[in-house]
Amino acid sequence: MGHQISRRTLFRTASGLAVAGGLGGALSACGGGTGAGSTSSELTMTWWGSDDRHAAYKKALASFQKDNPKVKIRETYSGYDGYFDKFNTNIAGGSAPDLLQMDTALVAQYARKGVLAPLDSYVGKSLDLTGFSKTLLAAGTVDGKLYGVPSGIGVNQLTVNRSGLEDLGLKLPDREWTWADLRKISQDVYKKSGGKIHGVDDVGGGSLQAFEIYAREHGETFFSEDGKNVGFSFETLQRWWEYWAEMRKLNACPPPAITSAAHNDLTKNAVVIGKALFTFDIGVYGAGGSVTDAQLDFLPSPQGDWSGAREGNYVNGGVLLSATKSSKRVGDSVKIMSFFAQDETAIKAMQLFRGIPPTEKARDLIASGLSETDKLNMEMADYISKRVSAASDALPTPPAPPQGADQIWDLLFQSNLAIAFGKKSIKAQLGEFFDQAAGILGG
Template sequence: MTKKLTRSVVGLGAVVALVATLGACSSPGGDGGEGGVTDLTFTWWGDAKRADITNEALAIFNKEHPDIKVTGTFSDWNSYWQKRATEAAGGGLPDVIQMDLSYIREYGQRGVLLDLSPYLDKGIDMSGFNPTLLPSGQIGDATYGVPTSTTDPAFFYNPAVLEATGVELPQADQSWADFKKFIEDVTAAGGGSYYGADDYTGSFKLFTMYLLQNGKKAFTDDGELGFTKDDMAAWWHSVDELRAEKAFFPPERATEVQPNSPFQSGEVAAGFAWSNFLASYTESTKQEQLDVLPIPFDDPSDSGMYTNAAMLMSAAKTTKHPEAVATFIDFWVNSPEVSKLFGTTRGMPATESAAAGTEFNAIDTQVQQYQESIADLITPAGAPPAIGFGSLETEFINLNSAINYGTVSVEDAVDQWFAKAGATQQ
């Protein structure tokens, strides 16, 4: 989560304008090499360790499919999107692209991604796929990305803080009023050493779930904002009393503990995150086990929680070998051998067959059990975020921080965010 919030956004449209005059780059994927072998190119982001694992998986695919040869390249997050923007502008995207939710609408609406809909269940086996997840890769009737892994929203609770303050773990079906009372109780008992939570209204993802609880969507199917200034103001104003009481983790202290989150400091009882962060949060808080509960809700039929695609697989519209691409994507999302190599480092596997090959440790099992416990609360994933979502999310966090420092009012913060949104989507 923290990593996503600091990612820079590379505007595809701006790069298109800059390099369009350079002409088309070499087409991805050859026409078939010696012996009728089809060559595909694949790119992903990550570090050297992720590259080693990915190359092992590619070797397995190439061995199982001697008629297809996949060659891979990788780079760090920021460089990755800079390169993709340049390639897309010249028509030379790799055949298969590891995709992120923050960018899929931008690339999909620019017309540079292949619609994978014709290949679902006709090349890409969807029989064991999580059905609530597919909309995250769809724009209108087109499917531009197939999720490889999943993660679910959660609040983590630190048992050491609860023991020190004498406050009991909340119930799994707590309301927002219950949660606010919990925060007040922990902070009051903490005596300046422990706090109930940081200001959770600084999470845009949690805001999207609050909107769903209230019958609205953050983004419409065509990529427009699905909420108003009043909705955002109501969300930020919902914790005015907690701010006035100084019940939240102090913003000055939050700055001091960066790049860790307030929860990772070990001084906070509850923190919002995605379930795949359980391992790193357990380690950073030096606990044997953290408690994991759903987000608060007032109506279990409208929890607002949705399964998030940790990453997706997309294909270039210019690929000459869509059937081979579908074969490769099917392997990547369904193969037990691939899942065994990656474990849960990409999130929980999105398909039953991949999950069957995953070797779970104790924390993985805890995440799996949590996901099973909230299955009835999960709603389908919404449409992909608006173009420029990465920068809008960062602006949301920064403005919330300014509210907590008292340098901007809620109303002014809302106006500034909507002005940014208007400029980003032009």
């Protein structure tokens, strides 16, 4: 079931930023295209995903067309690779689809190029967004206007080998745990297993998902608002890398060779190969289901245990549904968006194929048909979502990442690895990281 975003998908998604940015001139020249399905009596809709997602979309759309026989839909779909290349070509040629599945990482660039239609005038009328939180809608909002309806909620969380913990006589930590608690239970795992298993994989030290939460707990963002710099301080990254250096010293996480081997290869993740019980790589239970037979569970990223620590978690929007601005069928596209957001048939057809459903109503509708692990996953996402909504000190949801973000994320991982292997001191790597980051984002 494709219901989470792995680190590999994040990197792949970010690579699309370069694709969109590289076509900036073409997008500016065509102003969003001239056709967008307007020459056909059919409404064109396109999306990417797995075979399961394709089947779910087709089932839901068949139901929509049965109730709306005047809206004829031509469906096109593919995998992610090449999806936005084709979209860009269609825009330049004046044949963009009317309705498309949009990437949250790219919505800002397309909206600012005039490719996407603002949806605000439809909200509360033909577009029913009852149950959608403001923090969730921020994923499709650019410069104060809504350009995409989120399909689900995405959260940063840890995947835990719960059966492995129980085998060692240890309990799953409380959801309101801290970074100190992660260190303690990771040491306990190592001791209880006789040194055979570590607590948490060292992916965390170089993980976007983990460090971004940590930075936000310090009141800092990963990228600056204008995207021209990183938004976190030298001191925060230093404390982060010092935390993971201590974790390695305590054998709370596995040796760097295991971390290196697992980079972009989930089959070698420390939890999957039995060398750790906690991982920040949510892809272990992601597209295609689980890559381990262990009984899994989930936890929020740990909270800050220092004075003044803030809520670091946030909710993103999974994927979006957006309409192209040049389309003459925006009204019909909005009806379809509303159908996927609120219709019981559509919600049950989509299950978790576009992420954890965005509303409590939708989550309740599908809960009974889920596997135990799916239920645990959805329950944790729901818990984090509610906690974020209730937090008065949480920073706003991060904006779409800037061009070059994929390089920064990889730089963070490789920097942590250089420290772990002893190739660089933390102080030396800090200077190198910020110098390289400035070059990437400033270029």
